[in-house]
Amino acid sequence: MALYCDVALPVPLDRLFTYACGLVQPVVGARVIVPFSGQRLMGVVARVHDDAPAEGIEVKPVQAVLDEAALVPDELMKLAGWIAQYYVAPLGEVLRGMLPLNAEVKRQFVYRIGEAGRRVLYDGAAKGASRRSKLTPEEQNREYAVLNYLEDGEAAKASALRSATQANKGLLDGMVKKKWLIREAAAEERDARRLERVAVLQGREQGTGNRDQEGGQVADPLSLIPALRLPKLNENQLAVMAELAAVGGRMQVRDLRDALKRLGVPESSLGTLVKRGLVGIEEVAQAFDMGGVHAAGKKFAHEHALNETQMEALGTIAVALERNKFAPHLLYGVTGSGKTAVYLAAMQRALAAGKSSLMLVPEIGLTPAMTGQMVAAFGGEVALLHSGLTPDERAEQWHRIRRGEAKIVVGTRSAVFAPVVGLGLVIVDEEHDSSYKQEETPRYHGRDVAVMRAKFNDAVVVLGSATPSLESWANAERGRYARVEMLNRVADRPLPAVELVDMRAEFQAVGKEEVFSRKLLEETQATLDRGEQAIILLNRRGYSFVVMCRSCGEKIECENCAISMTYHKPVEGSDGRAQTGQRLECHYCGFRRSVPKVCPKCESEHLYYMGAGSQQGEERLQELFPGARIGRMDRDTVRGRSDMERLLTRLHAGEINLLVGTQMIAKGHDIHGVTLVGVVGADFALGLPDFRAAERVFQLLTQVSGRAGRGDLPGKVVVQTYHPDHYAIQFAAKHDYPSFVAKEMNYRRWMHYPPYAVLANVVIQSDKLEEATGWSTALGRWFEKTTLKNVRVLGPAAAPIVRLKRIYRYHFVLKAEKRQVLGETLRAMLQFAEEKGIPRKGLVVDVDAVHLM
Ligand SMILES: Nc1ncnc2c1ncn2[C@@H]1O[C@H](COP(=O)(O)OP(=O)(O)OP(=O)(O)O)[C@@H](O)[C@H]1O
Numbered sequence: 001m002a003l004y005c006d007v008a009l010p011v012p013l014d015r016l017f018t019y020a021c022g023l024v025q026p027v028v029g030a031r032v033i034v035p036f037s038g039q040r041l042m043g044v045v046a047r048v049h050d051d052a053p054a055e056g057i058e059v060k061p062v063q064a065v066l067d068e069a070a071l072v073p074d075e076l077m078k079l080a081g082w083i084a085q086y087y088v089a090p091l092g093e094v095l096r097g098m099l100p101l102n103a104e105v106k107r108q109f110v111y112r113i114g115e116a117g118r119r120v121l122y123d124g125a126a127k128g129a130s131r132r133s134k135l136t137p138e139e140q141n142r143e144y145a146v147l148n149y150l151e152d153g154e155a156a157k158a159s160a161l162r163s164a165t166q167a168n169k170g171l172l173d174g175m176v177k178k179k180w181l182i183r184e185a186a187a188e189e190r191d192a193r194r195l196e197r198v199a200v201l202q203g204r205e206q207g208t209g210n211r212d213q214e215g216g217q218v219a220d221p222l223s224l225i226p227a228l229r230l231p232k233l234n235e236n237q238l239a240v241m242a243e244l245a246a247v248g249g250r251m252q253v254r255d256l257r258d259a260l261k262r263l264g265v266p267e268s269s270l271g272t273l274v275k276r277g278l279v280g281i282e283e284v285a286q287a288f289d290m291g292g293v294h295a296a297g298k299k300f301a302h303e304h305a306l307n308e309t310q311m312e313a314l315g316t317i318a319v320a321l322e323r324n325k326f327a328p329h330l331l332y333g334v335t336g337s338g339k340t341a342v343y344l345a346a347m348q349r350a351l352a353a354g355k356s357s358l359m360l361v362p363e364i365g366l367t368p369a370m371t372g373q374m375v376a377a378f379g380g381e382v383a384l385l386h387s388g389l390t391p392d393e394r395a396e397q398w399h400r401i402r403r404g405e406a407k408i409v410v411g412t413r414s415a416v417f418a419p420v421v422g423l424g425l426v427i428v429d430e431e432h433d434s435s436y437k438q439e440e441t442p443r444y445h446g447r448d449v450a451v452m453r454a455k456f457n458d459a460v461v462v463l464g465s466a467t468p469s470l471e472s473w474a475n476a477e478r479g480r481y482a483r484v485e486m487l488n489r490v491a492d493r494p495l496p497a498v499e500l501v502d503m504r505a506e507f508q509a510v511g512k513e514e515v516f517s518r519k520l521l522e523e524t525q526a527t528l529d530r531g532e533q534a535i536i537l538l539n540r541r542g543y544s545f546v547v548m549c550r551s552c553g554e555k556i557e558c559e560n561c562a563i564s565m566t567y568h569k570p571v572e573g574s575d576g577r578a579q580t581g582q583r584l585e586c587h588y589c590g591f592r593r594s595v596p597k598v599c600p601k602c603e604s605e606h607l608y609y610m611g612a613g614s615q616q617g618e619e620r621l622q623e624l625f626p627g628a629r630i631g632r633m634d635r636d637t638v639r640g641r642s643d644m645e646r647l648l649t650r651l652h653a654g655e656i657n658l659l660v661g662t663q664m665i666a667k668g669h670d671i672h673g674v675t676l677v678g679v680v681g682a683d684f685a686l687g688l689p690d691f692r693a694a695e696r697v698f699q700l701l702t703q704v705s706g707r708a709g710r711g712d713l714p715g716k717v718v719v720q721t722y723h724p725d726h727y728a729i730q731f732a733a734k735h736d737y738p739s740f741v742a743k744e745m746n747y748r749r750w751m752h753y754p755p756y757a758v759l760a761n762v763v764i765q766s767d768k769l770e771e772a773t774g775w776s777t778a779l780g781r782w783f784e785k786t787t788l789k790n791v792r793v794l795g796p797a798a799a800p801i802v803r804l805k806r807i808y809r810y811h812f813v814l815k816a817e818k819r820q821v822l823g824e825t826l827r828a829m830l831q832f833a834e835e836k837g838i839p840r841k842g843l844v845v846d847v848d849a850v851h852l853m
């Protein structure tokens with residue numbers, strides 16, 4: 001028995017905390033509850049030992065051990081340790097991000113009656129309350145109530161017990177101590193599949209075949225209602241029956257309730273029908289959301305045998321899989337080269353060899369087709385992890401994966417921590433996507449963690465993209481990653497021809513600022529006339545992204561941020577969109593204000609709206625092409641997965657033939673009818689103060705161009721630009737990734753930027769300006785005084801966004817040749833900051849920062 005354990009706590013302090021083990025000895029990887037500065041915190045045990053603490057230091061005892069066995073597998077503890085070290089983040093915060101189980105600590109205990117409890121219940125009933133008890137008679141009554149409630153041997157949740165018996169936590173704890181009750185963690189036992197309650201019309205054969213996937217109507221709904229029983233029903237009850245009959249006699253209770261609410265029918269009517277045996281309630285086990293996802297896969301995807309290039313790519317991966325060794329690959333495959341099919345086939349190979357696969361995607365909601373194909377191919381083996389899950393659902397999936405029940409895990413960034421058993425293959429789709437970087441502590445990069453995860457598991461990892469990040473490309477060049485190439489589109493389809501429109505010349509010719517060039521309008525008209533589809537990228541949402549005063553020149557800024565506010569026109573509620581009034585909105589903090597009539601600074605009436613966002617784009621296109629069926633895809637119109645699916649369904653069906661939207665439209669979509677892509681104002685990003693500006697613009701242009709010509713007809717792209725000679729634009733227009741990379745690498749080498757150096761962004765932040773500047777100055781002096789080997793320090797400087805959410809921000813950029821040196825420098829800096837009294841939360845350390853804003 002060890003005496004002590006070191007616990008990683010979710011606090012912003014880079015160290016472990018020692019506690020005394022009680023009678024229950026926790027193992028490494030188990031969760032414990034410990035006292036910490038007046039609070040109870042959940043942490044994970046990182047080490048157990050007998051090292052006595054230093055003289056005079058009081059070690060408090062662990063209050064509770066939540067897991068008997070390690071909840072965090074060894075492999076993930078190792079990964080957490082690596083992340084803490086690499087990203088200079090507290091281990092406890094890393095672990096907190098790994099475990100989606102916080103909800104469980106509070107709620108997921110169940111109580112069961114124990115042997116002793118049963119004896120008390122029966123004896124007590126015979127003898128009456130014990131006189132020796134220290135409890136008041138009232139409390140004793142409550143104890144009996146609890147025992148009574150649990151008599152049938154079923155476990156009950158604490159919340160249910162409490163509301164049924166008025167027993168409080170203390171009372172239950174006391175009963176557990178007396179062994180009258182047994183307390184268990186519920187999550188381990190729970191079935192990961194949710195039980196879906198389904199209402200079923202009784203009294204006739206229920207075929208499942210008559211349920212129309214698309215929600216269509218069955219021929220004569222009322223014919224399904226058992227005629228004999230009709231006379232006994234009142235109007236409300238009939239309405240329930242009709243509602244059920246209309247969908248073929250089966251409906252999820254949840255949906256039925258919604259329907260009844262709309263109809264103004266009280267829920268009790270359903271209850272009555274159930275009591276009278278006319279409607280049955282079935283509990284059907286259903287894996288999370290799979291039904292809908294499966295349908296999406298079928299709807300949006302086509303099946304093909306792999307072509308030669310795909311076979312070759314698969315072959316390389318398959319050979320690596322057989323070796324059971326860490327083998328990183330970069331799959332460079334142009335847009336429409338059929339990477340998805342290769343991923344699927346590779347996962348199939350892994351599964352056949354008894355191994356699990358983990359696949360990361362940037363955002364599940366954006367690519368229902370991708371996840372749909374996974375579910376269609378692997379069915380119940382799939383677990384989907386995404387941000388739309390409730391904490392309970394997330395925990396369910398987590399346990400399901402941990403038990404080895406899901407061998408295919410697909411998810412966004414944090415899915416890289418899924419406790420997959422027998423991991424053999426890790427795939428990162430669209431590996432260049434910046435959403436893999438977490439923008440809060442721990443600021444890890446999901447792609448890079450995925451590579452390490454594969455390494456710790458002797459697994460194969462595949463990073464796939466049509467526009468690989470320069471970091472991954474450099475790793476391939478240096479021989480660290482094997483490069484697999486798919487340089488052509490499937491079925492000999494050509495990449496689309498790209499035409500650049502010089503917007504400076506356009507302005508000269510037209511004499512005024514127009515959102516759309518004549519060329520783009522002409523091509524759009526032609527595309528619509530041919531019965532084909534067009535999509536136009538306008539990479540800002542809202543109507544106008546700058547509101548400026550013509551008199552004083554001020555831009556209207558957010559109250560909380562140094563950011564121009566975006567004007568949004570009012571939206572009429574339709575098509576699932578909520579009705580909203582006109583407003584100014586900050587896209588960084590969400591702050592909204594009414595639209596002022598006069599300039600807030602100088603009270604001039606000459607406010608000027610500049611910069612067209614997607615909302616304005618839609619409006620202009622509506623005016624220009626009154627016959628077009630226009631759709632818009634941005635954060636205002638797509639709030640969740642169902643919005644996205646609805647839009648995509650309409651696009652695939654050709655119901656929408658002109659789509660305008662933000663970079664969302666560039667991501668992975670495979671819509672065969674699209675033959676024209678227009679790009680408006682994407683090059684403004686070239687001017688952002690970020691060394692990755694060119695890379696981002698190149699990626700966006702290439703990805704969005706890649707949406708054109710994916711079907712039988714060739715595609716065309718029109719790019720409007722003020723920088724037609726910029727190499728990012730030029731190479732994107734020629735689909736020439738290798739040349740772009742070669743040129744960009746030179747610049748990075750010259751400027752000592754990644755991938756030729758390792759970089760960290762250190763942001764100094766405070767809601768008080770004096771503090772932010774004072775701390776920056778102090779740190780700046782420390783950097784000057786300290787001899788740093790091979791580390792360049794830029795700053796302190798005001799961050800490009802100097803005020804964000806009411807916080808003032810200054811920053812340093814550190815560049816080093818060696819990662820170890822960078823890490824040492826950052827730790828020394830944190831040490832100094834602590835001595836100097838700069839609070840840890842005043843310092844953001846962002847290793848491998850993706851955004852320097
Ligand atoms: N062997 C094949 N023959 C014909 N079509 C195929 C083949 N493999 C895949 N496809 C089809 O090619 C299209 C593009 O495939 P996919 O979406 O996987 O491309 P991708 O490489 O992921 O492109 P992007 O990077 O643009 O997302 C899909 O419609 C897919 O069904």
Ligand SMILES: [Zn+2]
Nearest residue numbers: 558561586589
């Ligand atoms: Zn703001």
